Amino acid sequence: MVVIRNEIELGPALRERRERAGLTQAQLALRANVSRAFVxxxxxxxxxxxxxxRVLAVMRALDSAITLVDHQAQTAEEALADLLGER
Incomplete structure (x- = not known):
């Protein structure tokens, strides 16, 4: 699961998911019924x-979803443990 906390983190996450799916930007745009420029x-x-x-259409085309989670303060150690899958 990728945690996205702001709009700046969304783009790289979608790009990574698109590349992992083996899609070009044009293919994703076609599947999502949006322009390539939008992607x-x-x-x-x-x-x-x-x-x-339109963002949700792109996410559906990537077989992705949004999950809402409660925001909670973490120490640096807790955040690292989460990233490493140790918690």
Whole structure:
């Protein structure tokens, strides 16, 4: 699971998921029924206020979903343990 806390983290996460799926930006755009320019802008963080419907369409095309979690303060050690899967 990838935790995204802001709009800047969304683009790289979607790019990584697209590349892992073996899709080009054009293929993803076609599947999501959005323009390739939209996919490029999202991946580069140029659409911080992008329409949620279109972002969700891209995520569905990648077989991804959003999970809401409670925000909780963590120490650096706890965050590292989470990243390493040790908790």
């Amino acid at each position: 490029i802008d999202i991946e580069r963080g140029r659409r911080p206020r992008a329409e949620l419907t």
